[in-house]
Amino acid sequence: MPADFIISLYVFVLAGFIGFMVITRVSRLLHTPLMSLTNALDAVVVVAAMIIAGRREYELAVILGTIAVAASFSNAVGGFIITERMLRMFKTTGPKKS
Amino acid sequence: MNPTIAHNITEFAYLASIVLFIMSLKWLSSPETARRGVRVGEIGMAIAILTTLFATGIIQYQWILIGLAVGGLVGIPLGLVKTTAVPQRTALSHSFGALSASLIGISEYYLHPALTTKFGMVEISLEVIIGSLTFTGSLIAAGKLQEILPQRPITYKGQNVVSLSILAAAIGLGIALMFHPGFTILFPIMVGVSLLFGVMLVTPIGGADMPTVISLLNSYAGLADALLGFVLNSRVLIVAGALDGASGLILSIIMCKAMNRSFTNVLFGAFGQVQAGAAAGKEERTVRSATPEDAADILKAASNVVVVPGYGMAVAQAQHKVRELYDILTRQGINVTFGVHPVAGRMPGHMNVLLAEADIPYDKLLEMDQVNSDMVQTDVALIIGANDVTNPAARTDPSSPIYGMPIIDVDKARTVMVIKRSLNPGFAGIDNPLYYMDKTLMLFGDAKSFVGEIVRELQGGHQL
Numbered sequence: 339m340p341a342d343f344i345i346s347l348y349v350f351v352l353a354g355f356i357g358f359m360v361i362t363r364v365s366r367l368l369h370t371p372l373m374s375l376t377n378a379l380d381a382v383v384v385v386a387a388m389i390i391a392g393r394r395e396y397e398l399a400v401i402l403g404t405i406a407v408a409a410s411f412s413n414a415v416g417g418f419i420i421t422e423r424m425l426r427m428f429k430t431t432g433p434k435k436s
Numbered sequence: 437m438n439p440t441i442a443h444n445i446t447e448f449a450y451l452a453s454i455v456l457f458i459m460s461l462k463w464l465s466s467p468e469t470a471r472r473g474v475r476v477g478e479i480g481m482a483i484a485i486l487t488t489l490f491a492t493g494i495i496q497y498q499w500i501l502i503g504l505a506v507g508g509l510v511g512i513p514l515g516l517v518k519t520t521a522v523p524q525r526t527a528l529s530h531s532f533g534a535l536s537a538s539l540i541g542i543s544e545y546y547l548h549p550a551l552t553t554k555f556g557m558v559e560i561s562l563e564v565i566i567g568s569l570t571f572t573g574s575l576i577a578a579g580k581l582q583e584i585l586p587q588r589p590i591t592y593k594g595q596n597v598v599s600l601s602i603l604a605a606a607i608g609l610g611i612a613l614m615f616h617p618g619f620t621i622l623f624p625i626m627v628g629v630s631l632l633f634g635v636m637l638v639t640p641i642g643g644a645d646m647p648t649v650i651s652l653l654n655s656y657a658g659l660a661d662a663l664l665g666f667v668l669n670s671r672v673l674i675v676a677g678a679l680d681g682a683s684g685l686i687l688s689i690i691m692c693k694a695m696n697r698s699f700t701n702v703l704f705g706a707f708g709q710v711q712a713g714a715a716a717g718k719e720e721r722t723v724r725s726a727t728p729e730d731a732a733d734i735l736k737a738a739s740n741v742v743v744v745p746g747y748g749m750a751v752a753q754a755q756h757k758v759r760e761l762y763d764i765l766t767r768q769g770i771n772v773t774f775g776v777h778p779v780a781g782r783m784p785g786h787m788n789v790l791l792a793e794a795d796i797p798y799d800k801l802l803e804m805d806q807v808n809s810d811m812v813q814t815d816v817a818l819i820i821g822a823n824d825v826t827n828p829a830a831r832t833d834p835s836s837p838i839y840g841m842p843i844i845d846v847d848k849a850r851t852v853m854v855i856k857r858s859l860n861p862g863f864a865g866i867d868n869p870l871y872y873m874d875k876t877l878m879l880f881g882d883a884k885s886f887v888g889e890i891v892r893e894l895q896g897g898h899q900l
Contacts, residue, residue: 340555342669350662353675356458357682364464366778367798369690369785370522372464372683373654377529379457379477380680383661384507385450385488386540386668391503392494399543400499407503410536412511413529414481419515420522422474427519427792428467430799 371424378417384410442491449487450672456480457676461683467798484672519793520750523782524581527650530657531574537660538567542627544667550618556667557617561610563663565630569606570656572634577649580642581782589642596704599636606630641702644824648691648702650783655684687784694778694804696830696841723859726877728886731853732893734877738815738851741765742807744775744844745787748821748856752883755794758820760891762796768894773800775807775817775844777825808845817849820883823856827868838866852876855886 364372391403456476463473517525541564579585609626641649662677765772780787788801819826828847829836846852852875879886
């Protein structure tokens, strides 16, 4: 088994654990924003797409890479916007704004 | 820039992004800090993108910039959809994420197919299979939620056998490629078969199972990205994918528990089919109905009111009227809380967002367990657009298809009022004995106008 794979596996398992610990603590009120936020964060795959589209290794890669950049970047943009919008709706009792 | 230095800078920047992503999720633990979480996530994303642009040996920028521009133009409207449309938007974004991961995996394969090692081929195949099935599966889910496609489960005889054979074919092709990575013709077939499997996987699921399906697809999308990280040796993708996958998995588990069902049951046992024969033996039962005036009088006399909202409330656009009702009752010193079932709405937590949008304070939104422990002290349980999640048969009738599902025990309140259009059974097609109880008053009508009339009655009474 390649050494890189072993390191990757370590990272994956540990990140999975951190994910479980952090996400089980997320307020149940916020499960919808949680899903849109993880979606936005997951869009970091855009960096891999950019490298594929930008290395000019062969034509198909540039085409597929460009589509992938658009698809994942739309998730980042849309995901952050909608998460922010939803979170702004959550208000507690207390003095009402005019 | 010296390539080694550039590489180190990139790795450190990605590490910073990962740390910020984890902090971002950590701050979602409370609505007070949540917005800080979004900010931090955005910074992490910006760091990752800018570093990639300037330090990874990119030699042509025009296509990247076009991709980013198109992504931005598509992303902005998708970030501005109505809260009722958030479930389909989410499903659509899962499909975009999976599409992106699949395309990158595909272009990685075609870079030098014959040189791919067995191990590398396993990684790529797995990644592309999961990415492709998540892509089409999520598109179908989005279509169902947007009501472009029929929401009822679509089933036929032998469906599971056919679907699983298709999955087996995809895996078989992956194995063949592992031994002969140079057989490039097999690769697009494998992708096509996986795309087909995604369609077959989600088509038979519908109705009340959509929240679970969205969560599962979320975790697949995360897994696809993490696998892509394995293919590319990119730790930032592995971590982001693992976080997303863990989140989707946790939400799926919560959804399954909230419906007392297992994953296999959701995936392979189309819900809503079970009830066909059960409606037959219907005995004559009477219901008591009431007018808005009656309802207003009962609410006025109460001191504890629990509102149980369901997706029907959102369909009727009644949440702002419900907010008015909340305001007027609270002003009269009546304690009003909201009992939110985990599967209320069409995705995890959806109902909370719909109520928060109507300016109902989030500290009044209680989880099922909290509400149930106070239910015996509740004078009035007012059910608006919810059905199955209040069905006492889930507790009492072992022959009911929803037996064992945790419900909001509204039948333990002193008086139950149900706003409903008619006695037609709900989403899952299951009759609700709650409606025939002596303490239950049926308020027949459209949720929005009925709540509006109650509010008007209460206002009138207040002024006189």
